[in-house]
Amino acid sequence: MSDDDRLRSISPILNSYAVKPYFVEDFGSIQKIYSDKGTFALKKIALSNRTDFVRHIHFLYQKGYNRIVPIYPATDGRYAVLHKNMLYYLMPWLPNEERENQFQKHQQLFRELARLHTLSAKDIKITSDERNEHYETTVQQWEKDKGFLFEFIDQCEKKLYMSPFELMFCLYYHEISQALLFSQRKLEEWHEKTKDAEKARIVLVHGKVSIEHFLFDNRGYGYFINFEQSRPASPAHDLLPFLSRTLKTYPRQCNDCIDWVYSYFKYFPFKEDEMMLFLSYLAYPGQIIRTAVDYFQKTTRKQERKLVQQLQRHFWHLKNTEFLVMKIDEIERQKKQEKEGSQEKEGAQENNS
Structure with a gap:
């Protein structure tokens, strides 16, 4: 898939977040998004997957546990966006560059x-x-x-x-x-x-x-x-x-x-x-x-x-x-x-x- 094709394929999803992508890199089920609002991770999951995990993450935040990469809500409040029978959710991209120790x-x-x-x-x-x-x-x-x-x-x-x-x-x-x-x-x-x-x-x-x-x-x-x-x-x-x-x-x-x-x-x-x-x-x-x-x-x-x-x-x-x-x-x-x-x-x- 060409870079232009990748941009066209994810633009409808990122529109739900009011994010305009400039460039996309594929990492399996995760895509690294370079955009006008920073660098994000877009995760794709099967429609059959339940989205209870969003509730679980919120529960942990309420308990004071914040060592979780947050999930961003779309402009309408949804935490997962449905597109072509797949669910997508958006997170910040962490560098994770240190490979030693x-x-x-x-x-x-x-x-x-x-x-x-x-x-x-x-x-x-x-x-x-x-x-x-x-x-x-x-x-x-x-x-x-x-x-x-x-x-x-x-x-x-x-x-x-x-x-x-x-x-x-x-x-x-x-x-x-x-x-x-x-x-x-x-x-x-x-x-x-x-x-x-x-x-x-x-x-x-x-x-x-x-x-x-x-x-x-x-x-x-x-x-x-x-x-x-x-x-x-x-x-x-x-x-x-x-x-x-x-x-x-x-x-x-x-x-x-x-x-x-x-x-x-x-x-x-x-x-x-x-x-x-x-x-x-x-x-x-x-x-x-x-x-x-x-x-x-x-x-x-x-x-x-x-x-x-x-x-x-x-x-x-x-x-x-x-x-x-x-x-x-x-x-x-x-x-x-x-x-x-x-x-x-x-x-x-x-x-x-």
């Missing part, structure tokens, strides 16, 4: 995410039936997965000649099943801890946390964008997808991930039951199980070589996650022991006095 950028992201969760946190009532239903549904699915793992390993071991995928699965089986057992144990601990609880804590989650959705201005302050999937939910709904994506790499021990997570916990500490459920879901080896199920049920047409590569990548992800889970679990156990030891010492001092 990725560790500090991630730490700042997690601190701001913790602030966002802190300001939007609230307790909601939850019945024991609702909690038990969630627990039973999850247990049934995980027991089904455990049964599949046992059935698949049994069939593989009965073969005289295994396929490359089957041989690799047998090599990985023990660690897959151990991850599943850890997840089940943490889920049981969570259920035992919360079975009589009448409330649960929810926050307004961003919905798609990533460093690409956390931009910096020329002063070095970070701001969130892309709240299109924001919703009230458990705070873990922001952490789990981010960590899962980060750990999809070659085998490595992500000590940075631990620092980032505890930067978050410093400002928004999880309650004991929240930590149990968080670790349960984080450790669960769902991706590698789904790959094995697809192979076993022959629901995929991928070649054996590609399936073996996929299984190996998921195993790397499992091991990377295992390191993070074990470190967090160890830190939390030490903190609990120190707290209990301190309480016992205080109790002994009171008795002696």
